[in-house]
Every structure is written in structure tokens, then in C-alpha cells.
Amino acid sequence: MRLILLALLMGAAILFIGGGAFAVGATAGQYLPAARDSILAGGFTALSVLMLVVGFPTVIASFFVGRDLLQLVLAPVRPVEIFVARLVLAMSANLLISGILLMATLGVGFGSGAPVVYFVLAVVLVFVLVLVITALQAVLMSLVLRWIPARLARDVAAAVAGLAGAGFYLAWNLSLRQSFSPRSRPDVSNLTSIVQRIEWLPSAWPGHALSGVIAGDYATAATWLLFTVLLAVIVMAAAAIL
Numbered sequence: 001m002r003l004i005l006l007a008l009l010m011g012a013a014i015l016f017i018g019g020g021a022f023a024v025g026a027t028a029g030q031y032l033p034a035a036r037d038s039i040l041a042g043g044f045t046a047l048s049v050l051m052l053v054v055g056f057p058t059v060i061a062s063f064f065v066g067r068d069l070l071q072l073v074l075a076p077v078r079p080v081e082i083f084v085a086r087l088v089l090a091m092s093a094n095l096l097i098s099g100i101l102l103m104a105t106l107g108v109g110f111g112s113g114a115p116v117v118y119f120v121l122a123v124v125l126v127f128v129l130v131l132v133i134t135a136l137q138a139v140l141m142s143l144v145l146r147w148i149p150a151r152l153a154r155d156v157a158a159a160v161a162g163l164a165g166a167g168f169y170l171a172w173n174l175s176l177r178q179s180f181s182p183r184s185r186p187d188v189s190n191l192t193s194i195v196q197r198i199e200w201l202p203s204a205w206p207g208h209a210l211s212g213v214i215a216g217d218y219a220t221a222a223t224w225l226l227f228t229v230l231l232a233v234i235v236m237a238a239a240a241i242l
Contacts, residue, residue: 018103025107040207048203062090125206135239142242
């Protein structure tokens with residue numbers, strides 16, 4: 001019964017939340033062509049921050065306080081296999097959050113008339129971003145837990161996640177919501193000015209790559225894609241070592 005209820009809730013979430021995100025992205029891609037790069041870069045950056053904060057409890061539970069960790073360490077299994085399995089498990093929470101960005105990104109491509117390669121690349125880049133953020137969380141917690149007990153860190157991370165959710169909600173109502181007020185024409189100047197300050201952050205690189213594909217500038221898209229892949233390799237190597 002719980003599985004059936006979970007499936008129904010997931011279906012409703014995909015239909016309403018995912019469909020709404022796709023519709024917003026398609027509208028922005030069609031009617032706001034000058035802001036496509038800002039929207040994509042800002043979306044990936046916002047998702048990175050949200051996952052970085054909200055996903056910490058799952059990462060702590062998967063890597064540091066799981067009851068079966070001692071059994072896995074003593075089992076005849078290579079450490080790299082344990083790391084990969086735990087990393088996949090820790091990505092579960094971040095994958096659910098990233099679904100909203102994925103639908104919005106696909107909507108931007110649909111509204112912009114992007115080629116097929118855009119949609120394939122969008123799925124790959126969202127997955128790579130989730131992988132990088134999860135590995136980065138494991139790296140940070142490996143350093144923090146040298147001085148703080150794991151159970152205490154999990155409680156603190158849950159509290160920070162709640163405060164971060166309230167902060168994102170207030171930020172939306174105070175700033176970004178004004179750009180899309182139904183009483184006036186859409187004004188994305190606030191969004192554009194914010195993204196211009198963070199466009200060089202690694203979290204914005206996938207958005208720039210997708211924007212290059214939409215514009216037909218494949219050289220620029222390949223450059224940003226290369227930067228993203230190199231970042232993923234570096235973070236994964238650091239997480240595996242620590």
C-alpha cells in the first residue's frame with residue numbers, strides 16, 4: 001500500500017510540478033530569447049545551491065552513519081565498489097530535486113526550437129551536476145566530520161536545510177517573482193543582473209553549454225562542456241581519495 005501511494009504521489013508530482021516547470025521553460029524560451037543564457041545558467045546554479053544544502057542529511061546517512069557500513073568494510077568488496085554504490089544511493093534525494101530543473105531545461109529547448117542534441121545534452125548535464133554536487137558533499141563532510149560527530153552533523157544539516165528552504169522562498173517572493181508579475185510585461189532585468197555576477201561559477205557552466213547549442217555556437221558549447229567534464233573528474237577523484 002505504501003508503494004502504491006508513493007507511486008501515485010510521484011505521478012502527481014511529475015504531472016503538476018514537472019509539467020508546470022516545462023511550461024514555464026517553454027514560455028521563457030519562446031518569448032524571452034535574450035534571457036535564455038541567464039535563465040539556464042541561473043537555473044543550474046540555483047539547483048546546485050539547493051542540492052548542496054538539502055542533500056547533506058542523505059549524504060551523511062549514506063556515507064558516514066549507515067548501520068551496514070562496518071559490515072561492508074569487513075566484506076570482501078573493494079573500497080571503490082562501496083564508494084560507487086554509496087554515491088548512487090546518496091544521489092537519490094538530489095535526483096528528485098533535479099527533475100524540476102530538467103523539465104524546465106527541456107521546456108526552454110522546446111520553446112527555443114533547439115536541435116535534438118540539446119535535449120540529450122540537457123539530460124546528461126543535469127545528471128553530471130547531480131553527481132558533482134553529491135561527490136562535493138561527500139568531500140566536505142569528510143573534512144567536517146574530522147572534528148564534529150556524524151549524528152550531530154546530520155541534525156545540523158537538517159536544520160540548515162529547513163532554513164535554506166525558507167530563504168529560497170523569501171528570495172523568490174521578494175525579487176524573482178517581480179520579474180514575472182502578471183500585471184506587466186515580463187522583466188528579467190533582475191534575473192539577468194544576478195546571473196551576470198555568478199556566470200563564471202562552475203555551476204553555471206552547463207547552462208552556458210546548453211545556451212551555446214541553442215544559438216548554434218557549438219565551439220562555445222564544447223568549451224563549457226569540457227570545463228564541466230574536467231570539474232566532474234576532479235571532484236570525483238577527490239571524493240574517492242578522501
